[in-house]
Amino acid sequence: MMCSSAIQKLYVMASKPHRLRQWANFQSSAKKARTMATQSSLKGAFSTYADYLNNLNEKRERVVKASRDITSNSKKVIFQVHRISKNNKEEVLEKAHNDLATVMDQYIARLVKELQGSDFWKLRRAYSPGIQEYVEAATLCRFCKSGTLLNLKEMNASLSSLSDPSHEPLQINILDYILGLADLTGELMRLAIGRISDGELEFAEKICKFVREIHRELTLLVPHMDEPHDMKTKMETMLQSVIKIENACFSIHVRGSEYIPLLGSDVPSYSLIGVAEGIDL
Amino acid sequence: MKTTFRSACSTISRSLNPNPPSLSALHGPRSTVVAPLLRSFRSRCTTRAPPFRVLSSVTHCSSAMSGGEAPALPLEKQFEDFRSQLEDSVSLRERIRLVVMEIESTTRLMYSSLLLVYLSRPLPEVLDKAKAHIGTLKDQYSQLAAILRECPDQYYRYHGDWRSETQTAVCHLAFAHYLETGNLLLHNEAGEKLGLNNSQFGLDIEDYLVGVCFMSNELPRYVVNQVTAGDYDCPRKVWKFLTELNAAFRMLNLRNDFLRKKFDGLKYDLRRVEEVYYDVKIRGLASDGDSTGDQDSKKKNDSEVVH
Numbered sequence: 001m002m003c004s005s006a007i008q009k010l011y012v013m014a015s016k017p018h019r020l021r022q023w024a025n026f027q028s029s030a031k032k033a034r035t036m037a038t039q040s041s042l043k044g045a046f047s048t049y050a051d052y053l054n055n056l057n058e059k060r061e062r063v064v065k066a067s068r069d070i071t072s073n074s075k076k077v078i079f080q081v082h083r084i085s086k087n088n089k090e091e092v093l094e095k096a097h098n099d100l101a102t103v104m105d106q107y108i109a110r111l112v113k114e115l116q117g118s119d120f121w122k123l124r125r126a127y128s129p130g131i132q133e134y135v136e137a138a139t140l141c142r143f144c145k146s147g148t149l150l151n152l153k154e155m156n157a158s159l160s161s162l163s164d165p166s167h168e169p170l171q172i173n174i175l176d177y178i179l180g181l182a183d184l185t186g187e188l189m190r191l192a193i194g195r196i197s198d199g200e201l202e203f204a205e206k207i208c209k210f211v212r213e214i215h216r217e218l219t220l221l222v223p224h225m226d227e228p229h230d231m232k233t234k235m236e237t238m239l240q241s242v243i244k245i246e247n248a249c250f251s252i253h254v255r256g257s258e259y260i261p262l263l264g265s266d267v268p269s270y271s272l273i274g275v276a277e278g279i280d281l
Numbered sequence: 282m283k284t285t286f287r288s289a290c291s292t293i294s295r296s297l298n299p300n301p302p303s304l305s306a307l308h309g310p311r312s313t314v315v316a317p318l319l320r321s322f323r324s325r326c327t328t329r330a331p332p333f334r335v336l337s338s339v340t341h342c343s344s345a346m347s348g349g350e351a352p353a354l355p356l357e358k359q360f361e362d363f364r365s366q367l368e369d370s371v372s373l374r375e376r377i378r379l380v381v382m383e384i385e386s387t388t389r390l391m392y393s394s395l396l397l398v399y400l401s402r403p404l405p406e407v408l409d410k411a412k413a414h415i416g417t418l419k420d421q422y423s424q425l426a427a428i429l430r431e432c433p434d435q436y437y438r439y440h441g442d443w444r445s446e447t448q449t450a451v452c453h454l455a456f457a458h459y460l461e462t463g464n465l466l467l468h469n470e471a472g473e474k475l476g477l478n479n480s481q482f483g484l485d486i487e488d489y490l491v492g493v494c495f496m497s498n499e500l501p502r503y504v505v506n507q508v509t510a511g512d513y514d515c516p517r518k519v520w521k522f523l524t525e526l527n528a529a530f531r532m533l534n535l536r537n538d539f540l541r542k543k544f545d546g547l548k549y550d551l552r553r554v555e556e557v558y559y560d561v562k563i564r565g566l567a568s569d570g571d572s573t574g575d576q577d578s579k580k581k582n583d584s585e586v587v588h
Contacts, residue, residue, distance in 0.1 A: 053486070
């Protein structure tokens with residue numbers, strides 16, 4: 001009695017049809033269980049628990065797999081971006097951009113159906129690493145392309161194309177976005193050092209400023225995160241990256257004129273001279 | 282060559298460049314040095330950025346996201362929004378924590394009532410005292426539900442904050458229920474008692490199962506004390522109950538998690554109860570008035586053989 005009225009109520013309140021169905025199924029099977037004799041009612045109840053756990057575990061497994069695929073393919077995009085050099089910028093970024101789109105269409109799309117309703121937060125641990133890596137790759141691409149930060153809103157807007165109208169769009173949550181940004185600094189550090197040895201000093205300067213600003217913004221957010229401790233360790237790593245870039249930029253600034261012969265390039269890099277003089281730290 | 286050069290300079294660089302902005306500067310007007318350069322890039326990209334739609338976003342607990350019409354938010358704006366959203370979630374969490382503390386103290390009171398059973402107080406009295414707290418618990422859970430209603434679907438974001446308290450609550454409820462009926466309190470029954478029987482704010486099954494495992498930890502002590510108090514039939518009943526419970530748990534495919542660990546502990550409770558049962562039985566202390574038909578008939582057979 002109570003169960004059926006509860007189910008009715010659930011249908012009336014229906015806002016998340018998918019989830020409600022799950023609940024209704026569960027409730028009705030629980031009701032079945034209760035009508036049995038005492039001993040088998042225990043068995044009956046536990047078989048519904050078993051179904052619930054099996055479904056949950058299978059779903060979690062699928063999400064973890066998707067997350068792993070997202071991670072490894074996003075890493076590939078990041079590696080692609082690191083192949084950038086003075087002459088091939090357009091073509092390298094073009095490929096990175098396409099690969100990134102593939103990650104979204106093929107792998108992130110798999111998450112949409114799995115993370116409806118409360119599962120979005122329930123399974124966060126299962127998908128969070130992949131999403132963070134994706135944020136890292138996407139923001140890195142955007143920075144290299146236009147020197148700006150890819151906003152969470154923009155990312156989420158592009159994700160909404162993944163889902164058909166029957167599903168809620170998958171949205172990256174603030175926490176994963178911020179954690180992804182914190183990781184971005186490490187990649188930008190590598191990029192900056194690479195650009196310096198390639199002679200692109202202006203680009204390195206740009207990275208340096210960008211990274212400083214992100215570090216500063218994130219500093220304020222640390223205590224408000226859901227896991228402040230994890231964020232703290234990330235911030236320390238981040239600061240190390242920032243300092244590394246700053247030191248590299250510093251050394252160019254101080255010994256800029258001596259740098260050119262050290263490079264030993266056969267191409268006379270006039271641009272370097274101009275840039276080195278022009279830098280204003 | 283470059284690296285030695287770099288390391289030589291690095292110490293100087295630190296003193297020359299006491300970067301990142303000091304804490305006091307953080308609260309002031311933002312990024313004076315960085316801004317101009319970035320702004321130029323930003324303006325370059327603004328035209329290219331796709332206009333974004335405002336979404337019914339799962340990530341936004343409060344609808345505090347201001348506006349959303351600008352094609353691309355500046356860096357600082359976005360982080361300001363983040364900060365206000367995260368601050369909202371922090372304050373929400375604080376409110377949750379206050380209620381959870383009350384729940385914790387209620388479960389503690391309930392536990393202390395249940396402990397009267399070891400002081401050989403009559404069972405109805407113990408149960409009355411324990412059950413008196415259920416209403417309070419239900420009340421407190423409805424407060425929790427009210428808080429969580431502000432951010433639908435984020436149940437599991439904050440779930441960890443009341444998880445262990447709920448497991449304890451289930452443990453005590455199930456123990457009281459066992460004392461009263463000799464049966465296991467099922468998940469939907471536990472949910473009803475706590476007022477956690479709806480889709481938005483329900484009793485998590487894993488929490489329920491952990492709570493049941495906690496209850497089983499209580500049973501060896503119960504059996505030992507009951508026997509000491511002269512209830513020699515108790516071990517058999519509890520043994521039967523725990524055996525069934527153990528069999529039921531073995532139907533579950535558990536992951537290598539907390540629940541699994543707790544379930545692994547259940548067999549030690551069963552073994553301990555078995556030992557007590559054995560001790561009582563072998564000394565002929567177990568009562569003859571066994572209610573199960575099986576044993577009655579067996580006894581009849583035995584007596585016939587004697588005659």
